[in-house]
Amino acid sequence: IAEFNSSRKLIPASNTKLISTGLAIRGLGPSFRFSTRLGYSGYISNGTLHGDLYIIGGGDPTIASGDRMTVKTDSLFAKWTRALRVAGIRKIHGHVIGDGRFFDGPIENDTWSYNDLGTDYGTGGNGLCFNRNIQTFSVSPTTVEGKVNAEVTYPATPWIEFRNCAVTARPGTGDNLYQFNTDLAPVAELRGSLAIDKGQKKESFSNKFGALTCAWEFAKYLEKLGINVTESPADIDPYDNIRYTEAWGKDSTRTGFRYGNMAESPENLTLVYETKSPSLKEIAKVTNSRSDNFYAETLIRMLAKKRTGSANYDSCKVVIIREMDSLGVDMSYGAQIKDGSGLSRHDYIAPEFFCRYLKAMSASPVFKQWLYTVGIAGEGTMAARLQGQSESLKHRIKMKSGSMNGVLCYSGYVMPSPGKPEDDMIIFSIMTNNCPEGGSKVRSFIDGLLMRIAK
Template sequence: MRKILLPVFLITFSSSFLFSQDIAVKLKKALAKFESDSQLSHASIGFLVIDAKTGKTIVEKNPEIGLAPASCQKVLTAASAYELLGSDYKFKTEFRYDGTIADSVLKGNLYIIGKGDPSFASWRYTLSTPQTIAKELVDALHHAGVSKIIGQIISVNTGFDSQNIPDGWIWEDIGNYYGAGIGSLVWNENQFDLILKPGKNQGDSVKIIGTKPEYHFQLINELKTGAKESGDNAYMYFSPGVEYGYLRGTIPCCVDSFAISASVTDGEEFARDQIISILNSNHFFVDATAIKSGSSSKYNYSSNLIFTKISPSLDSLTYWFLKKSINLYGEAYLKSIALEKGGFASTTKGVDIVQDFWEHRGIERSSISIMDGSGLSPQNRITPRALVQILQYAKTRPWYNGFYNGLPEINGIHMKSGSIEGARSYTGYIKNNNGIEYTFAIIVNNFSGNASTVVRKMWVLLDTMK
C-alpha cells in the first residue's frame, strides 16, 4: 500500500511546489510591470504575498517600509479589539437620576452616562435606532413613576479625555461625516444630513433647507451650484470646539433638493439635545437650561438606575466597521481598549496598548506607527509585513470567522481597501482555483494621476494570484 501512496504524495507535493514557483514568477513579472508604470514613477510601493498555510514568502517589495495604509489599518484595530475586548464585548449607556420622585414628578437631574458606544442611536441596528431608544427610555421613566422632570439633563463624561478628534486628522476631513470624532456619548454616528436647494444655473448660491436629525449649528454658506449631474463636491469645514463652520464646494443643479452628510462638532452635546427633544415630545417638560456635560465625580448618580442601553456585540459591530469602513468605530475601539485596559479613554493610551500587544506577539513596535484607530490620518505608518502578520494571526483565533466575514469582497477577493489622498491599499486573503490560499498586503503612496486608474492596475497585479 505504501508503494502506491508514496508516488501519489510525491506527485501532489511536486505539483504544489511547481505551481507555487509558477505563481512567484508570474507575480514578479506583474510587479515589475506595475512598478514601471508612469503613474508610479515617484511612488513608494510596499507589497508582500505569502502562502497562508506554510508562511513561505511568494513575492515581496519593501515589506519592511512603513507606509500610510489608510483604511487597511482597520484590520489592525479590529484584530486588536477582538483580542483585547473580546468578540462578545458590549458597550453600555446608562440613564440615572438624583433627587426624588413624588406624584410622578422627578425633582432632580437625569444623567446620561456613556462609554463611547458607536452604535448608540445608529440606523444600522434595529435594536439601537433613535426610535427604539426613545421608546425604551420613555417606557423606563414611566415604569419608574416619572411623567415630569424638574431638573436638568446632564451628559456625564466617564473617564474619557476631552479630545474627540485624534491628532493628525486634517481640516478637510473633520467636518465631513467620515471625520466624526468620538467621546463618551454618540448619536446617529455623530453625523447629520444637510438638506440643500441648489440654484437653477451653474454658479448660483445654494440654500440650506434644514437638517436631519435637527441640529443647531452656525454655518457660513459659501456653497455654489455646479453643473448638472456633477455630484457631491460639497465639504463642511470646522475647527474642534468652535460652534460655527464653513460650507464650501458645489452640488449639482437641476434637482429639487440635495442632501450631504456632515459630522457634528460635539457628539455629547448632540446626543443630549436629541434626548431632550425626545423627552419634550413626550410631554416630560424638561427644563431648557440643560448643561453641557461634566465629570462623573461631580454628580450623585450612582444609586438610581433607570435604564441601561446595551449595544450589539463587538463581533456584530466589526462586520460594519470592516464592510463599510466606518472611521468612528475604529476610534471608539481604540478608546475602549484604553478605558478597559488602562482606566482612561484616550487615543494615545489606546495606541500604546495596541503597540504593546502586537510587540509581545512578534511584530516590531516601530512597524506600527499610528495616530488613530481608523487610518484616516495621513501620518499613520504600517509595514506590509505587519499587516500580513496580523492577518495570519487572525486565522489562528476563535473570532476569525467573524473577522473574515467582515472583509468586503472587492474584485472577487476578500480584502480591506484603503484610500486617502495620495494613498491606496489592499490587504486580505485570496484562494486560487487550485485551492492554495495567499495572505497579502499592498500599499501605494505618492502616485500621480487618477486614483481609480491606479486601483485598476493594483487589481490586475492581484489577479495574478487567482
C-alpha cells in the same frame, strides 16, 4: 511567493481598520457589548424628578445609527421612557444631560487633516454619540456666484450658529462643499461651491455635539409623550461643567450655550436602566464592510479604556504597541500607527508589517470570529473589484481596501480552494501611494495580481 519594496512604510488608509477591528475583537472579545445607562440626581416627589436625568454614555457608537443591527431610535427611546415611568418619573424639573465623559481627551485625533474634521467621515466623538455624529443637510444651487441654499434636515442642533459662505459655481465643477466646525464653540461654517447643474441633493457633515444631540432628541421625545422637561437639554464640557442650550421651548431658535453647576459623578447617580449595543463582532463587520471611521475609532478607544482606564489617543498608541507585542508582532519596525481608522496621513505601515500581523491573527483563537468581519472582493467598498470573475473566486479573497487621494491599498487573505488544506491560505498586502488621479490603471493591475494569486 513574491515581494517588492515590502519593508517600505506607506500610508495605509483604511487598511488600518484590519488592525483596530482585530485587536479589539482579540482584546475585548467578539461578544463584547457597549453599555448606555440612565441615572438621575436629586429626588422624586409626586411623579416629579427634582434634579437632572443623565444619559450616561459607555462608548456605544451605534445609538440612532440607523444600521440594521441596532434598535431603531424610537424603540430605544420608548425603552428609556418605560424605565422612567417604572421609576415613578412623570415630569423632569431639571435638565436631560448627555454624559460623554466615559471617553476622555479630544474627540478627534490631532493628526487628522483640518479639512477632514467637518466631513461625515471625520466626525470623532466622546462616550455618547447620536446618529454616528453625522448631520444631514439639504443643499441646492441658486444662480452662478449666488449663495447655495442649505438647510439642516436631521438631527436638529438649534444651538449651533450656522454660517453659509458656500456659492453656486458654473456647470461641470462638481460638489466642493465643506463644513468647518469644532466642539470648542457652537459655530459651523459651510464653505466651497456647488455646481449649478447638481440640483438639490443630500449632504452629510460631522456633528461635534453628539452627547448634547442625544439629550436634545430624547428630551423632545419625552415632551411629545407629555413628560415635561422644564430645563433645556445639556451636555458636560471637558471641565465637568453642565453646558446647556439657550434653545428650548418657546426660544427654540436661540443659538449658544450657558453654563451651570458641576456635573454629578455617575457613581453618585441613582441608576434606573441600562441598554446594550450589538455585539462587537457585528459592529466590527460593519466597520470593515462600510469602512466606517467613527466605529473604528470607537473600537480602538474602547480597548484603550479597558486596558489603561483612559480612551485618550496617547493611551491608544501605547495600547496598540502592547497588544501587538502580546500577539507576537514587533512594532519596533515597519509601522507607525496614530489612529484606529487610517484617516491620519501620519499612519505609515509597511506591507511586510501587515503580513506579519495577518499571520499572527490567523493563529489567534478569535481568528474565525474576526475573519467573519473582513469583507470579500465584489462587495461593500470593494464592489468594483475583480469584475467578471466567478463568485467562488471572489468569496475566497477576504480583504480590506484602503483609499484616499493618491492611496490605494489592499490587504488580507486568499482562502484555500474547496478541498485544499487550510495551510494553503495566502496572506498578502498590496500598497501603493502617489497614484495618478483616478488610479484606474493601478486598480486594474492590482485586480490582475489578486486573480493570479488566487488561481
